[in-house]
Amino acid sequence: MSNAASIVAVVLVSIASLAVGAFGLRLSRTMSDFYVASRGVGPVLNASAISGEYLSAASFLGVAGLILARGVDMLWLPVGWTAGYLLLLVFVAAPLRRSGAYTLPDFAQLRLESVVARRASSLLVVAIGLLYLIPQFQGAGLTLRTLTGAPSWVGQLAVAVVVCLNVLPGGMRSVTLVQAFHYWLKLLALLTPLFFLLGALGGRSGDPDVGAVFVADWVEPLRGDHALYLTYSLVLATFFGTMGLPHVVVRFYTNRDGRAARRATLAVLVLLSGFYLLPVLYGVIGRYVASDLVAAGRADSVVLELPSRLFDGPVAEGLTALLAAGAFAAFLSTSTGLVVSVAGVVSQDLVRWGAGHRQGIRTFRLSTVAVVAVSLLLTIVSAGVPVAHAVELTFAVAASTFCPMLLLGIWWRGLTARGAIAGMVVGGGLSMGAVVSTTFGIATGGWFGVVMTQPAAVSVPLSFATMVLVSVATRASAPEHVARTMVRLHAPEHIDLNRGSFHPERWYRRASAPVSPVSPVSPVTHVNQSSAANGATTEGTDSGTQHTAYDSGDTTARRSQPTARRD
Amino acid sequence: MSKDAPERVVDDPNVAMQDSPEFAQLRSKFRKFVFPLTALFLAWYFLYVLLSVFAKDFMGTRVIGNVTWGLILGLLQFVSTFTITMVYARWADRVFDPEAEALARKMGGQQ
Incomplete structure (x- = not known):
């Protein structure tokens, strides 16, 4: 050719x-x-x-x-x-x-x-x-x-x-x-x-x-x-x-x-x-x-x-x-x-x-x-x-770790940190095991081998179940501000909660919607208070999101993120 | 260290909103529309797989030339995905967003 x-x-x-x-x-x-x-x-x-x-x-x-x-x-x-x-x-x-x-x-x-x-x-x-x-x-x-x-x-x-x-x-x-x-x-x-x-x-x-x-x-x-x-x-x-x-x-x-x-x-x-x-x-x-x-x-x-x-x-x-x-x-x-x-x-x-x-x-x-x-x-x-099988396995890993964390975290207020971590470890461990055994050609027979070829149907439900069970068991250690976080996640877009100032919605709102006074105790103000208590400075770009690494200084300062909080 | 941060959950307007009946209604409205829709569309996908395994004769029947029911239904999955998204987008534009905005105005007025 x-x-x-x-x-x-x-x-x-x-x-x-x-x-x-x-x-x-x-x-x-x-x-x-x-x-x-x-x-x-x-x-x-x-x-x-x-x-x-x-x-x-x-x-x-x-x-x-x-x-x-x-x-x-x-x-x-x-x-x-x-x-x-x-x-x-x-x-x-x-x-x-x-x-x-x-x-x-x-x-x-x-x-x-x-x-x-x-x-x-x-x-x-x-x-x-x-x-x-x-x-x-x-x-x-x-x-x-x-x-x-x-x-x-x-x-x-x-x-x-x-x-x-x-x-x-x-x-x-x-x-x-x-x-x-x-x-x-x-x-x-x-x-x-x-x-x-x-x-x-x-x-x-x-x-x-x-x-x-x-x-x-x-x-x-x-x-x-x-x-x-x-x-x-x-x-x-x-x-x-x-x-x-x-x-x-x-x-x-x-x-x-x-x-x-x-x-x-x-x-x-x-x-x-x-x-x-x-x-x-x-x-x-x-x-x-x-x-x-x-x-x-x-x-x-x-x-x-x-x-x-x-x-x-x-x-x-x-x-x-x-x-x-x-x-x-x-x-x-x-x-x-x-x-x-x-x-x-x-x-x-x-x-x-x-x-x-x-x-x-x-x-x-x-x-x-x-x-x-x-x-x-x-x-x-x-x-x-x-090539395509390697990608399937990657999807399986994502589906057995982040998917339950996101779905439960957003739609169920009972999810606790320990529950989420346990679920990610179980789901991630199983699906990663499948990746390793496939990649290096470790042959396993019987039903276990079948599961290792396509782990998702087992690992995804297992991960969900682990998260729910462990969360219920550890519900005493539920996140402190979970009620506030849930409002933040589900309140309609146009309520001016000041959810974090770094997404474009802000400019949109300022341009078209009447600006209502910012709530004095919005989540972000709270976050900033606690990070200030930590002695962390909000100007530290590296504690922001990944993309701030390339923004100009003043943009970064405007974008004070919830991620600045490190308990 | 941040445990020292002032705890103000009680007088937080956000939490007040969480407890308000309108907000609860809005959320339940979203759930009532979206959860059945999702169940329906997952059922339709899984039905296809079931048919492929247990109704091989039907799925293997040729309709035109080499085109079988299996192939036609498979391609229809693309169409149904798009249709469902369209239905959701229209519902969100016409029903959900106006109500959410109404609630937003009301809450904005309270602050």
Whole structure:
């Protein structure tokens, strides 16, 4: 296969991403900060950015590979990913926005009033983020290997370098525009070759019987042992895992208010559903012309190999180059979002070098490099798990830890810190065990082995049950201000509770709604009092949310967060 | 150390609101709409999986060419996700938000 065109395409995508990032950075500097900028860009661009970040290597390559290898049952993966977004919107997004918590650890500390719960959540964010980064890097290695024959580490290193270059100068601010750009790139990159492929396929098979014979074993859904359990497990993981992904939750804050968030979610669902039909079709076409890839263990590369199966010469090269560009965009956007989220949490919660704005930025940058380096190492160690399956397991971990913590924390006032931690340990331990045994190929037989393949159907209910039982047992140690926190989570958006001044809703309110006098004992004032009692200063950027690391000084001072409280 | 922070739960207007019947009503309204909706849509997804396992003949029946009921229902899942979100968004825009805003005005007036 001639591959000069593909290499050029990959290089072009990398350069374009950096250029768009730089442009976005300049754009956001002219606004007062990133979030106001995102308020100005409207729901379609916002939804594009959300979708761009969400559609990872697993969506671009893995879904087609799974459909090719395992058949139509695997429609579940894209369906679950879209439906997970719906659950996030209905149950979590609005209360989380109102809480003023920015990240999942923020929320844990705010609701449970426990630093231990916060630390546990931080560790989980890092674990989930790294787990999700591995398949991205793996996909990048696979792509370059398929296209050029270069060893896998070349592609992995390339993505790592571009991600670092994108994140280091601007943090979160330069990323939104890049991700919106990546969504449309990915869509075009899949859509255009599809027309060619379908045309070629239609022209070729004059007799439809050929196809019928090929797909006969495939049209019957859900076969094989334990199909019901495995599918339910997968569905649960994707439904409930979405809300626990650190880079997904953060995106909801770029919406102006609840109404805008719902608009954006509708747009996201259209964009995601529209996108997911494409890899499914690739998988179906792969069934006709490239079913040998399954036996060769290269099902994940079906999207990239299809053009050369149906065309020769420049057409095949051009289409492959386009697909390679789209795939690279997929790795870049998801890993950028993940790296920003994980590095934010690392620099804010887990390591600390001095206080103050400058140190905050330096810590964030060092964390970025460290996160990228560690996930690169892990990728090299863990080669061999199919891309989409690695992502399924990540969803399972998120679904068995953060999902119960969020749902119970928001909708049940009885959740205590000990209950939440116990649940996260049980659910996280079980699902992480599954990850380890799958990654390193530790074979386990019988039902236990089945559970270890798809842990969610066991680990999610178990985690919920643990949280409830331990919380009931420890209800004497319920968080002190839980009544106040619950009001904060559920009071209508427009009540001026001063829930934390750092989200864009504030500007919106000031502009349009009559400003009512701020309640003298709002939660935030309370928080500030207690942090002052701690001797902590609210100007310390590093104790704020991850994104403040890149804000200008006065913005940071305005954003006094509930997270400044450290009991 | 922050345990020394003044404890003012009693005269906190937020807590007063939590106890107010309007707020309770608003929350129960949200639950009454959203929980059944979610139950319905989860049931519909799980029904699909059940059909796939226990009604293989039906799901494997070809409708047009190689397109089976399984495939059609599977693609319909995307449509239903979108429909449900649409229903929720309309309900929130038309019913829930105005009431929440009314309560907000009332509470704002009290402060």
